[in-house]
Amino acid sequence: MSIRILADSTCDLSKDLLDRFGVKIVPLSIIMGDKSYYDGEDTTPDQIFEWSDKNKTTPKTAAVSQERATEALTPLIEAGDDIIFFCISSKMSSTVNVINLAGDGYAKLYVIDSFNLSTGIGLQVLRAAELAKEGMSAEEIAKKINEDRSKVRASFVIDTLTYLARGGRCSAVTALLANTLKIHPIIEVKDGAMGVAKKLRGEVGHAIMNYVRSLEDDLRNADKKRVFITHSGCKEELVDEVRSFLESLGVFEEVLETRAGGVISSHCGPNTLGVLFYEK
Numbered sequence: 001m002s003i004r005i006l007a008d009s010t011c012d013l014s015k016d017l018l019d020r021f022g023v024k025i026v027p028l029s030i031i032m033g034d035k036s037y038y039d040g041e042d043t044t045p046d047q048i049f050e051w052s053d054k055n056k057t058t059p060k061t062a063a064v065s066q067e068r069a070t071e072a073l074t075p076l077i078e079a080g081d082d083i084i085f086f087c088i089s090s091k092m093s094s095t096v097n098v099i100n101l102a103g104d105g106y107a108k109l110y111v112i113d114s115f116n117l118s119t120g121i122g123l124q125v126l127r128a129a130e131l132a133k134e135g136m137s138a139e140e141i142a143k144k145i146n147e148d149r150s151k152v153r154a155s156f157v158i159d160t161l162t163y164l165a166r167g168g169r170c171s172a173v174t175a176l177l178a179n180t181l182k183i184h185p186i187i188e189v190k191d192g193a194m195g196v197a198k199k200l201r202g203e204v205g206h207a208i209m210n211y212v213r214s215l216e217d218d219l220r221n222a223d224k225k226r227v228f229i230t231h232s233g234c235k236e237e238l239v240d241e242v243r244s245f246l247e248s249l250g251v252f253e254e255v256l257e258t259r260a261g262g263v264i265s266s267h268c269g270p271n272t273l274g275v276l277f278y279e280k
Contacts, residue, residue, distance in 0.1 A: 003138050003141070004081045004082065005021070005083075005128055005132065006023065006024045006072060007023055007025060007086040007087075008027070008064050008086070008087050008095050009026065009028050009039040009261055010093075010117055010118060010121060010263050010264060012118045012119050012122055012260050013119070013122045013125065014258050017122070017126070017258070022129065024072065026064050027039040027040055027041055028061055028063060028064055028095065028263050029061065029062040029065060030059045030061055030062075030266060031059055031060040031061070032055075033051075033055070039061075039261055043262055044262065045232060045260065045261065048265060048266050049233075049265070049269070052266070059266045061093075061266060063093045064099065065098070066101065066102060069098050069099050069101075073103055073106075073109070077109070080108070082138035083108060083110065084110045084112060084132075084141060085099050085103075085110070086114050086121050086124060087113055087114060087121075088121060089113065089114060089115045089116055089189070089192040089193070090113045091192040091193045092117060092194075099111045110141075112142060112145055112146065115192035116149075116154050116192070117194075118230050119154075119274075120153075120154030120276050122228065122258070122276075123152055124148075127145065148278070151223075152277075152278055153218060153277050154188070155187060155189070156230070156268070156272055156273060156274025156275075157184050157187075157200065157272065157273055157274070158185055158187060158269065159184060159204040159270065159271035182201055182202055182203065183199050184207040184208075185198070186211055187268075204271055208234075208238060208273050209245070212242050212245055215275055218279070219246070219249055222251060223278035223279065224252055224253055225278070226252060226255070227254070227255055228274075228277065229242050229246070229256070229275060230259075230276060231260060231271075231273040232260040232270050232273075233259065233270045234271050239257060239273070242273065242275070243255055246275070260272065
C-alpha cells in the first residue's frame with residue numbers, strides 16, 4: 001500500500017514535474033463542434049486557438065468523465081492504496097463530485113477541492129507529494145493542504161478578451177472596447193472563483209511586466225520553495241524577462257515555467273501569463 005497522488009488536467013503541471021513527483025493526471029474534456037477531446041491527450045492549446053479563431057467561438061469544456069475517473073481509481077482502490085485526488089475549484093467545475101461518485105465511498109480516498117485552477121492547483125499537488133515523501137499520512141496531508149488552501153496566490157494577465165467574450169464570460173462590446181484600448185485585466189482567484197483585480201493598459205508585454213513587478217512585496221514574503229510562471233504561449237523573450245525578475249529577488253529555490261493546458265487556454269486565450277505561489 002502507498003499514497004497515490006492524482007490530479008485533473010487543469011493543474012497544468014509539465015510532464016517533467018509529473019514524472020518527478022509521481023503524479024497521475026485524469027483529463028477533463030474539451031468539446032469543439034461535435035467532437036470531444038481529452039485535455040492534454042487528443043488536442044493541443046494551439047489547435048484549440050486555431051479552431052476557435054476559424055469558428056469565431058470557444059470550445060465547451062466538461063468535467064472529468066465518470067468513465068475516466070473510475071478507470072483511474074479502480075486499480076488503486078483494489079490495491080488498497082491511499083489516494084489523494086486534486087480537482088479544479090468546485091465553483092468552476094463539477095469534477096469534485098464526479099471523483100467522489102467514482103470513489104463510491106472508499107474510505108482512503110481524499111478528494112481535495114483546490115478552490116483554484118492551473119498551477120494554483122499544481123502548487124498544492126507538489127506540496128502534497130513532498131509531504132508524502134516526508135512520511136506524513138494521507139489523512140494528515142489532506143488536512144494540511146486544506147488548511148493552507150487560502151495561502152495560494154493565483155493571478156494572471158489576459159492579453160485579449162476575445163476568448164472570454166466568445167465563451168459568454170463578458171460581452172462582445174466590452175471585449176471590443178478593451179482590445180481597441182489595449183486594456184489587459186489582471187484576473188485573481190479568490191475563494192475558488194475568478195474576478196478582475198485591476199486593469200492595465202498598453203502593449204501586453206509591458207502590461208505583464210508591470211503586473212509582475214507589482215507583486216514584488218508579496219513575492220518577497222512568499223514561501224520560498226517555488227514560484228510558477230504559467231502562460232498560454234507567450235513569447236520566449238517575455239517569459240525570460242519574467243523569470244529574470246523573479247530570480248533577481250533571491251527568494252525562491254525554484255522558478256518553474258509551465259504551459260497552460262487546453263481547458264485553461266480555451267477560456268483565457270493566447271498570451272496570458274500568471275505568477276503563482278504560496279504565501280508563507
